[in-house]
Amino acid sequence: MVTRDDILAALRGVRDPELGGDVVELGMVKDVDVAPDGRVHIGLALTIAECPLRGQITDDVQRRVRALPGVTDVEISTSAMTADERANLMSIARRRAREHARPTQVSPTTRVAAIASGKGGVGKSSISANLAVALARQGRRVGLLDADIWGFSLPRILGTTERLHADDDTRLIIPADVHGLKLISTGLIAESEDTALMWRGLMLSKALEQFLTQVDWGELDYLVIDMPPGTGDVQMALSRMLPQAEMVVVTTPQVAAQKVAMRVADMARRSHMPVVGVIENMSWFECGHGERYALFGEGGGETLATELAVPLIGKIPIDPAVVDAGDRGRPVVLGDGPAAEALAAAAARLTELLPPAAEETCTGRIARLLEDLDRTAAG
Numbered sequence: 001m002v003t004r005d006d007i008l009a010a011l012r013g014v015r016d017p018e019l020g021g022d023v024v025e026l027g028m029v030k031d032v033d034v035a036p037d038g039r040v041h042i043g044l045a046l047t048i049a050e051c052p053l054r055g056q057i058t059d060d061v062q063r064r065v066r067a068l069p070g071v072t073d074v075e076i077s078t079s080a081m082t083a084d085e086r087a088n089l090m091s092i093a094r095r096r097a098r099e100h101a102r103p104t105q106v107s108p109t110t111r112v113a114a115i116a117s118g119k120g121g122v123g124k125s126s127i128s129a130n131l132a133v134a135l136a137r138q139g140r141r142v143g144l145l146d147a148d149i150w151g152f153s154l155p156r157i158l159g160t161t162e163r164l165h166a167d168d169d170t171r172l173i174i175p176a177d178v179h180g181l182k183l184i185s186t187g188l189i190a191e192s193e194d195t196a197l198m199w200r201g202l203m204l205s206k207a208l209e210q211f212l213t214q215v216d217w218g219e220l221d222y223l224v225i226d227m228p229p230g231t232g233d234v235q236m237a238l239s240r241m242l243p244q245a246e247m248v249v250v251t252t253p254q255v256a257a258q259k260v261a262m263r264v265a266d267m268a269r270r271s272h273m274p275v276v277g278v279i280e281n282m283s284w285f286e287c288g289h290g291e292r293y294a295l296f297g298e299g300g301g302e303t304l305a306t307e308l309a310v311p312l313i314g315k316i317p318i319d320p321a322v323v324d325a326g327d328r329g330r331p332v333v334l335g336d337g338p339a340a341e342a343l344a345a346a347a348a349r350l351t352e353l354l355p356p357a358a359e360e361t362c363t364g365r366i367a368r369l370l371e372d373l374d375r376t377a378a379g
């Protein structure tokens with residue numbers, strides 16, 4: 001049976017993209033009611049009634065709360081804050097800004113998509129790289145983090161041998177600039193005996209922590225994370241450090257693979273990392289005559305998406321161009337062909353599900369108004 005505290009914990013993952021804080025600390029959650037049959041009602045107070053972020057915030061709340069075991073339905077009602085509530089919210093937001101309460105170098109407004117699966121070799125790295133490149137091609141500011149600390153493959157897939165270095169002043173690591181995105185991977189760390197030792201000594205979750213706190217990511221619309229196989233430390237560290245992280249589950253059409261993916265989804269629930277959707281990879285092979293062959297079975301992606309009540313973001317066919325592109329370091333989405341098209345479409349669908357933070361919003365205007373008032377008062 002889901003409790004009020006479970007729901008509040010899940011709601012801490014919903015951020016006001018502009019104020020950076022989560023909706024609980026910002027005082028936007030007014031009521032939480034749980035009925036014995038698992039129906040949940042949440043009352044949200046927005047800064048103003050016509051807040052342009054309303055859809056985004058309520059969608060995020062839906063996704064987070066629905067993912068909790070025992071929740072059967074989520075109803076959200078919204079109201080506008082009173083002037084006092086708004087002043088209180090702004091003082092919390094200002095305090096946050098003053099304290100630079102940023103646990104990582106990743107902006108709280110950055111959308112984080114962790115590409116995960118329960119089984120190795122289903123195409124997480126290929127899909128991470130191609131989605132990231134496709135998003136960058138749409139003009140988004142994109143970071144790509146290789147969280148597969150020892151099994152890294154992104155430098156090869158993206159064709160870079162650049163070596164990471166730190167900025168002299170800030171001491172922050174500068175990501176590699178490749179195909180229009182910012183890449184961080186252990187594969188880009190120069191292998192001297194010292195660094196090798198240093199990295200060997202690090203726990204996986206520590207390495208990930210370094211990549212989130214010691215890298216100069218700058219302002220990003222999206223951070224795509226290539227997750228390692230399994231459901232261990234790295235997943236937990238990620239959800240703790242990046243509360244806005246959400247998971248895209250990659251699966252193959254066969255039923256056995258889908259069982260493993262279910263495990264990942266379960267883990268996503270436990271760590272309050274909601275699943276945005278499912279991508280089915282290696283869905284079919286199309287021969288020269290246009291005939292499609294379901295080499296690895298059929299329906300795994302749909303079944304998983306239905307069971308998780310999330311959308312199927314895309315189905316990527318088997319395309320020898322993916323292997324070839326991966327070997328040549330030029331992601332397939334930069335060219336054309338069946339996989340390139342399917343991957344570009346999946347990236348477009350992902351931006352619909354995770355829209356980038358709006359640039360001009362109500363809270364932004366209120367913040368500026370208050371700053372002006374402060375200045376007038378001070379002057």
Ligand SMILES: Nc1ncnc2c1ncn2[C@@H]1O[C@H](COP(=O)(O)OP(=O)(O)OP(=O)(O)O)[C@@H](O)[C@H]1O
Pocket residue numbers: 117119120121122123124125126127148151153228229281282316317318319320321322323324326339
């Ligand atoms: N749609 C596809 N068509 C053809 N080959 C593919 C496709 N997707 C992935 N591959 C190939 O399958 C292999 C495994 O893919 P990839 O390395 O992306 O999987 P992974 O899930 O990241 O694996 P690991 O668990 O080892 O990290 C690679 O050789 C890749 O080129």
Ligand SMILES: [Mg+2]
Pocket residue numbers: 124125126148151153226
């Ligand atoms: Mg991989």
